Amino acid sequence: MTKKFVANFVVVENKPLNATNFLIKVKSDSTLPPIFPGQFVNVEINDSKEIFLRRPFSIFEVDQKENTLSMIVKILGRGSKKLTEIEPGNQVSLVYPLGKSFTYPSSTDKVLLIGGGSGVAPMLFLAKEAGLDKTQVDVLLGARTKEDHIDVEHYSKYAQLHYATEDGSKGEKGFVTQHSVFTSGLRKYDKIYACGPDGMMRAIAKVAKAEDVFCEVSLENLMACGFGVCLCCIEPTQKGNLCVCTDGPVFNIKDLKW
Amino acid sequence: MTKKFVANFVVVENKPLNATNFLIKVKSDSTLPPIFPGQFVNVEINDSKEIFLRRPFSIFEVDQKENTLSMIVKILGRGSKKLTEIEPGNQVSLVYPLGKSFTYPSSTDKVLLIGGGSGVAPMLFLAKEAGLDKTQVDVLLGARTKEDHIDVEHYSKYAQLHYATEDGSKGEKGFVTQHSVFTSGLRKYDKIYACGPDGMMRAIAKVAKAEDVFCEVSLENLMACGFGVCLCCIEPTQKGNLCVCTDGPVFNIKDLKW
Amino acid sequence: MVDLKVKIHDLEFKNPITLASGTCGFAREMADFFDPSIVGGFFLKGSTLKNRDGNAYPRMAETPAGMLNAVGLQNKGIDYFIENIYPEIKDYDTQLIINVNGSTVEDYIALTERVNELDKIRGIELNISCPNVKEGGMAFGVSCPGAEMVTREVRKVYDKTLIVKLSPNVTDISEIAKAVERQGADAVSLVNTFLGMAIDAETRKPKLSTITGGLSGPAIKPIALRMVWQVANAVKIPVIGMGGIMNAADAIEFMLAGASVVQIGTAVFKDPLLAVQIIKELEEYMDRHNIQNVNDLVGGLQM
Amino acid sequence: MVDLKVKIHDLEFKNPITLASGTCGFAREMADFFDPSIVGGFFLKGSTLKNRDGNAYPRMAETPAGMLNAVGLQNKGIDYFIENIYPEIKDYDTQLIINVNGSTVEDYIALTERVNELDKIRGIELNISCPNVKEGGMAFGVSCPGAEMVTREVRKVYDKTLIVKLSPNVTDISEIAKAVERQGADAVSLVNTFLGMAIDAETRKPKLSTITGGLSGPAIKPIALRMVWQVANAVKIPVIGMGGIMNAADAIEFMLAGASVVQIGTAVFKDPLLAVQIIKELEEYMDRHNIQNVNDLVGGLQM
Ligand SMILES: Cc1cc2nc3c(=O)[nH]c(=O)nc-3n(C[C@H](O)[C@H](O)[C@H](O)COP(=O)(O)OP(=O)(O)OC[C@H]3O[C@@H](n4cnc5c(N)ncnc54)[C@H](O)[C@@H]3O)c2cc1C
Ligand SMILES: Cc1cc2nc3c(=O)[nH]c(=O)nc-3n(C[C@H](O)[C@H](O)[C@H](O)COP(=O)(O)OP(=O)(O)OC[C@H]3O[C@@H](n4cnc5c(N)ncnc54)[C@H](O)[C@@H]3O)c2cc1C
């Protein structure tokens, strides 16, 4: 049992990162509880006739001094679109903090973090929070083209950044699983973390499993509540159907049926 | 059969007239059809989870050169509230022009126009459009207090303005039907027009009937469509149940069952 | 160019987008907004044998994503229609279907016989499902024997296209559909409104003069869609689907579930031009999905 | 201070605001948000005799002002509940009612007998209305004989408060309510979800793995309210009302229609603190309307 909250935040920043991704930073007027990489918030979409339920987004950055947290929102459908139109000064209601976080690496671990699409957010959060030297941390980001990548250069103080694009316009050409960092063998890593499209995570999991490397992935699926009561967000696992919102979203690939 | 339209207008002005009334002016990018006093528009309320149907508002002023029309919106419930929050530059969809207009006075008529609450709008529109000399037109406006009256002094070029307030803070004290213009006998008028709260109009109609003076009132009730297909907006009349939206909103009191 | 033509028994629709009974008046009200020949057809406002004043005001209440109505089949009776309205609309180049209502089987029969005289009305929609009045026949519409009886008797006197409109206020709508199919209905249309209620918490009074009324609009769409799907799987006659259609995607969903024709109802109140817009978007959808003939969409749900 | 206490047979509720089955987990999930002793009670997630994995993903679809679910009574079975969950929640100072589901009468009886052992569970809600699985008993819930039979048999083995949860997917819900009243039910609760369906027009596939699912949320409120009103007028036992309650006004409307207790369901997903808020606003409403005892609201619709 961890205390969870429903609260109004004020939007303090909403800036486009590229054509479809926005960084939205919100501020609370009270102290935030501890929040860990992998956890998410469930956001109420204001003033939309079409949207009934909240929408879940991973937490990207937290500033415990400023009581702010931010998320990277990719426009997928109606709710995410509407959310990216919110203006600074407006209020937004969050249910938070939700879900289990990634297992933190130990201080001597070498880790690989792989992010695709909006899965970049929790990977960068983890890179920053892991407390490791940047030489211990490889971050591999995949996207379709240069334009689909967002600018994360300032994370180079926490990690070594690698890029893959399907058209070769930034970093190596191909999927993340074709990137030299990935293909040169996963055994050199103590822990691998991934967040992104299902197909990407499955491909990563397959290799990690074959090479027997610890690997956690963060799943996304359709959620109604986000806190474990509706049982809509299930993932079939070795332990039966588990809720992505409370038993996850982070899962060790050993537990999945992939 | 008159052509009716569904079109997006741009809000060009939204200004508070007092604590609860707002003047909202909207502009079309094409020529407006002829519009007459007593007619109304059915407005879509944007971005509100709670509101499903449009909301009807009388047309207050029309500028055929600028392709603008305006309405006076009083905050009554959720829809009117939301509408008064709309910002200039935003779009709003109108179905228009709806309903029958007042019978125009003939050029020698002496007329009395009585408005209460948001019923002021069509009365002032009629005063302006009637094409009479201001000496032929008495406009009597009622409200609870001075603060509830809106500033209409610029209409003194079309009519002689008289005020009633329940607390006596502006004009004569009491209801419009207690005002000297009204109590000094209605027979001096050829036509009386009224728009306002039901009780006010019924009180006026009673006297007008007794004194056998031509009298038209503009009714408000709950509408779903606004153009005569749903049959929700009925008023029981001597001719059976009639639709306020198409057979009205203007009715001769002789036809009503009041 | 995609082919939008659909046929329900003898009725040819130039496209499957029509307007629902009670929400498009007698078609001429819609002609103030658009050329009636654009749409597939109009299901005219419910008619009864004699003049009906309908229920007292208030007759409507807004609800979450929908509305309740308690109009109660206000209409001037079939004679008035024939003399005053029919001449004005009969030359619209589209299908005009009359919505027939009674409180006894004799009413339905008498009304049908009158309608039979009208050349340009090539089909009737037998409303056995209006929840707001006895004359709406819901007593017939919620039981199989009732539905069978009225369909059988009307069928005896009517050779043109007979569509029976079903009530959703039943345990098993496909049983009712099968019952009217057995008695010779050429098609079924569904759904009519759901019996609902609204209360004003502050005044503690019902919002409708009749306490209960009929719920329509997007709120009911998921239930209506399920019923259309169930009925389409249960009968061989064509199904006309409706209930909360607000846009082209909704209309397409009903067709995928098995509706050959769809009716736009309450949405017309919000956007009188919606049917015209949906026809355009349906064509675009078919282009995008490489569907030549709209009949290929019907029942095309992939499982 | 207003008096919010209500009694349903032997069950004392400190206030009439409770949480609906399947939308508040096993109460402990809600304890992450608020002190469980604040609310009147929790209707726990539907339990079956044995472990059930539930239906395949996807299990939910958003709809206009509502949602469809096809969870399919996923739960670890009654033994797991008794051993692992009950000890953790049994000392919550509120009513805990277990929601009992079976596919046969024997299942219902066996489950009831197990529940009977639990001191702190003083009532059961017999779910004969889950539309998503056979084990949800909807086969019982949509016919009078079925509903009577299961109620009668369970009544024989259970002395504490027996609430029967009714399906709205029926022609006449008050008939079913009367049937279970005759067999000794202490109260009825309604409504469960409406059977609905959603299709993705672009992929042409159903949105739920099970094709159809249960519709809940504000969309269904007008129908649910009508049913509560009809049932409250048909039976003498107390009625527990639900279906789309989103705020205090909605809760009050259900009480005015005749519900002694209300359940908040889907709205909890949007606002886990809603029940707490509604209790506050209910008190304010009663103050404003000069109502001392909440029971005076029940059935207080003015006509
Ligand atoms: C734990 C978690 C963390 C997430 N973190 C982020 C994040 O950091 N940034 C981000 O941009 N997005 C994130 N998402 C995804 C985000 O929740 C969805 O993009 C959003 O809910 C889509 O809402 P919408 O209204 O825009 O789309 P809709 O209009 O509701 O749907 C558009 C289409 O996408 C499908 N869809 C919507 N959501 C999902 C989903 N979760 N899984 C599969 N299909 C879906 C719908 O079925 C539909 O076909 C996360 C999801 C989860 C569960
Ligand atoms: C022909 C016509 C012309 C109108 N002209 C104007 C105008 O110029 N300016 C203006 O401010 N208003 C005008 N109105 C009234 C306006 O339409 C309502 O105030 C508005 O629809 C209320 O919407 P809401 O969402 O704010 O209220 P809601 O939240 O929907 O309702 C609040 C309460 O008011 C009641 N209510 C709402 N509308 C009406 C109504 N029309 N009759 C009786 N009770 C009602 C509701 O039942 C509810 O109890 C006009 C109405 C009509 C029919």
Ligand SMILES: Cc1cc2nc3c(=O)[nH]c(=O)nc-3n(C[C@H](O)[C@H](O)[C@H](O)COP(=O)(O)O)c2cc1C
């Ligand atoms: C105001 C109103 C009046 C209606 N009148 C009739 C009618 O006369 N005859 C009929 O068969 N259906 C009538 N209906 C039902 C509609 O034709 C349609 O079946 C129902 O509204 C569901 O579709 P929708 O959700 O698209 O509106 C009426 C509906 C409304 C809202």
Ligand SMILES: Cc1cc2nc3c(=O)[nH]c(=O)nc-3n(C[C@H](O)[C@H](O)[C@H](O)COP(=O)(O)O)c2cc1C
């Ligand atoms: C996700 C979900 C799961 C549900 N599970 C159950 C259940 O296990 N047992 C039950 O009796 N009702 C169940 N219900 C029905 C609710 O208890 C309630 O009857 C219904 O949702 C209507 O109320 P609402 O509109 O307030 O949600 C469930 C509803 C939802 C949305």
Ligand code: FES
């Ligand atoms: S979203 Fe409700 S249990 Fe996970």
Ligand code: FES
């Ligand atoms: S509002 Fe529909 S007929 Fe008048």
